[in-house]
Amino acid sequence: MKPTEIELDRCDCIVIHEEVVARVRGEMPDDGILLDLADTFKLFSDSTRLKILYALMQAEMCVCDISVLLGMSKSSVSHQLRVLKQSNLVKYRKAGRVIYYSLADDHVRTICSQGMDHVLEDYA
Secondary structure: OOHHHHHHHOOOOOOOOHHHHHHHHHHOOOHHHHHHHHHHHHHOOOHHHHHHHHHHHHOOEEHHHHHHHHOOOHHHHHHHHHHHHHOOOEEEEEEOOEEEEEEOOHHHHHHHHHHHHHHHHHHO
16 A cells, blocks of 8 residues: 555544444444345355346346356256345246246346446446
8 A cells, every 4th residue: 555545544533423423323234134235245246146137137037048148057047046036136937837037126126227337437
């Protein structure tokens, strides 16, 4: 680090802003909730799962369609869909012998869209 960066990271303040600390402490979620949130974000850290989520943002799809789209085996796609389903990020419906997958709700679409918007800021 450059010397100026070190200085910016250091706080020489000797006064505790008790009101701010108390207010923020009251707004902090429980540790269990934050752990669940961290686990959710871990799911978004896998590029294969992101590809599947982005595909499902466009259309409801079956495992065969997703595997062809991504050039992956049906087994690999099924595994990732199972992980996403267990985490309530995707849902499914059966139509005869075919199972169609889609995003669980608009929250998943929003997370993906806002994450992409943030990443694309660097490309602008």
